[in-house]
Amino acid sequence: MENSQTARTHLNMQIAAGALLTAAVLGIYAQSLGFDFIDLDDGVYVTQNPVVRAGLTAKGVAWAFQTLHGGFWIPLTWIFLMADQSLFGGGAWGFHLTNMLLHLANSLLVLWILSSLTKSFRLSLLSALIFAVHPLHVESVCWVSERKDVLFAFFFLFAVGAHGRYAHSRKRAWLAWTFCAGFLSLAAKPMAVTLPFILLILDYWPLNRFSRESARSLIVEKIPLALMCLGFGLITLYAQNLYxxxxxxxxxxxxxxxxxxxxxxxxxxxxxxxxxxxxxxxxxxxxxxxxxxxxxxxxxxxxxxxxxxxxxxxxxxxxxxxxxxxxxxxxxxxxxxxxxxxxxxxxxxxxxxxxxxxxxxxxxxxxxxRDSLAKPGIALTAAFVIFLFVVSTMQAAAWKDSITLYAHTLDVTRKNYMVHEYLGSSLAARGRSAEAAEEYKKALAINPRHGDAWYGLGCLAVNRGEFEEGAECFKQALMWEPDHVEALFGLATAQMQLGDVSAAVKNLKKVLAADPGHVQAGKSLQTLMDGTSKAMWD
Structure with a gap:
C-alpha cells in the first residue's frame, strides 16, 4: 500500500512538472505562431527552396540525402521541413509550431534524463525549467532556419538518455540506441560531433563510472560513435569549403x-x-x-x-x-x-x-x-526564473518579422555592418528604396569592403534606371569580393542596358562558369547571342 502511494505521488509530481514546463514554453513561444519567416536563411531552407516547397515526396527525400545545400549535410532537417510543408500548407505558423513543440519536448527530455541520471527530481525540474525559459534559446526556437538546432538537440538528448540506461543496465541494446540517436542528431546538425566526449564527461559525473582502471574501456565503447562523428565533421568541412x-x-x-x-x-x-x-x-x-x-x-x-x-x-x-x-x-x-x-x-x-x-x-x-541560505536561495532562484521568462517573452517578440528583428539587433549591438545590410535588403524587397539605400550606406561607412552592401546599392541604382551608377557599385562589390556571382550578373545587366554588349557577354559567361545553373544569366546570354546573330544577318 505504501509503495502504491509513493508511486502515485511520484506520478502526480511528474504530471505537475510536465504541466509547468508546458505552460512556461507556451507562455513564451505561443506568440511565434503569428510570426513571419525571416529573410535571413529562411529563403534557403523554406521560402525559396522549391524542393521543400513541394512537400514530403520520395524525390524530396532522395534529394535530402544527396544535397549539401546551405553548406551542410542535414537530411533529417530537410525531411522535417518538407513534412511541415505538407502538413501545414506552407504557412509560417506551422513551422513555428513544430519548433516550439520540439523545444517543449527537449525541455521534458532534460527533466527525464537528469532525474534518471542524478536521482534528484527536484534539481532536475529546476534545470529543465531554466532550460525551457532561457533567452539564449529564443533564436533557436523562433527562427525557422534553426529547425536543425532544436531537432539535433532532441536526438542528442535521447542519445544521452540511452547512454545512461546502458550505464545502469549494461544491456548492449541501449548502446545501439545511443549510436542510432547519435546518427539522427548528426543528420539534423553536425554540431553533435561532440557527443562521444560529452558522454565521457557524464561518465565522470553523474554516472561515476570514470576511474584509472575503467578509462580505457569507457573510451573503447565510444570509438564507433567517435568515428561516425569524425566522418560527419569531415563532410561538414568539405561542404562549408564548397559554399x-x-x-x-x-x-x-x-x-x-x-x-x-x-x-x-x-x-x-x-x-x-x-x-x-x-x-x-x-x-x-x-x-x-x-x-x-x-x-x-x-x-x-x-x-x-x-x-x-x-x-x-x-x-x-x-x-x-x-x-x-x-x-x-x-x-x-x-x-x-x-x-x-x-x-x-x-x-x-x-x-x-x-x-x-x-x-x-x-x-x-x-x-x-548552510541552512540560513535556504530562504534567500529559494527567493533568488524564483526571481531569476521569472526574470528569464520575462526577458525571453520580450526577446521572442523581436522575431516577429525581419525588419523588427534587424532594428532590434542594431539597437543592442555596435558597428554591425552586416545587420545594416540585412535591413537594407529587407527594406528594398518591400519597396522602401530610400530607406534601404541609407542602410547600405551605413554598412559601408563601417566596412567599405562589404560587397553585399555595394551590390544592394547597385541593384537600387539599376532599378532607378541609373545604369552607370549601378555598374560602378557592382564593380566595387567585385573589387572586394571577386567571387560575388550576383554582383557579376548585375554588372552584366547594367552593361547590357548601356549598350556594351561585348563586356556583358564576357561577364555573363563568367557567371555561368561559376554557377552553371544560373537561369537568368543563361537567358540573358542567349538573348544577346541571338541579337548579335540577327544583327550580323541584317
Missing part, C-alpha cells in the same frame, strides 16, 4: 581566432547569467578586439577552468558542467571560423545545459552546507 563558408587565415588570423574564442567563452558565460541585449548577429571583432577585453576573458576562462579542476573531487557536478559547456561549444567557438559572426545565441542551445547543471547542483550544495 565558401570557412574563412581563411588571411580573413581571420590565428591570433584573432584564439582571442575571439576565449572572449566568446566568457561572453557566453556572462549572457547565461545576464541575457540582455541579444541579437541575431554579432560581428567578429577580428584583430580589433580590445586588449583589456581579451585579457579579462582569458583570465576568467583560466580561473574558471582551474577552479573547476581544483574542486573536481569535492564538487564533481561543477567540474562536469563546466567541461560540458567547454566541449559542447568547441565546434562553433571560432577556431575553425565559419561565417562572419563572432558569436551566436543559437550555439548555446545544448552547451547552456552544462552551465545550468553546474550552477543548480552547486547552489543546492551551498544551501545544504
Amino acid at each position: 565558401r563558408g570557412v574563412q581563411s587565415l588571411d580573413a581571420v588570423p590565428l591570433a584573432a581566432r584564439v582571442g575571439g574564442a576565449v572572449y566568446a567563452y566568457g561572453w557566453y558565460a556572462l549572457k547565461s547569467l545576464w541575457p540582455l541585449n541579444l541579437g541575431v548577429f554579432y560581428p567578429h571583432a577580428g584583430m580589433d578586439l580590445p586588449v583589456y577585453q581579451a585579457v579579462s576573458a582569458g583570465f576568467f576562462f583560466a580561473a574558471a577552468t582551474g577552479l573547476a579542476w581544483r574542486f573536481r573531487k569535492r564538487l564533481p557536478w561543477l567540474t562536469g558542467g563546466w567541461f560540458f559547456f567547454i566541449v559542447a561549444l568547441l565546434p562553433v567557438i571560432g577556431l575553425v571560423q565559419s561565417g562572419l559572426q563572432g558569436r551566436a545565441d543559437r550555439f548555446m542551445y545544448i552547451p547552456l545545459l552544462g552551465l545550468i547543471i553546474g550552477a543548480v547542483w552547486t547552489g543546492d550544495w551551498l544551501i545544504r552546507k
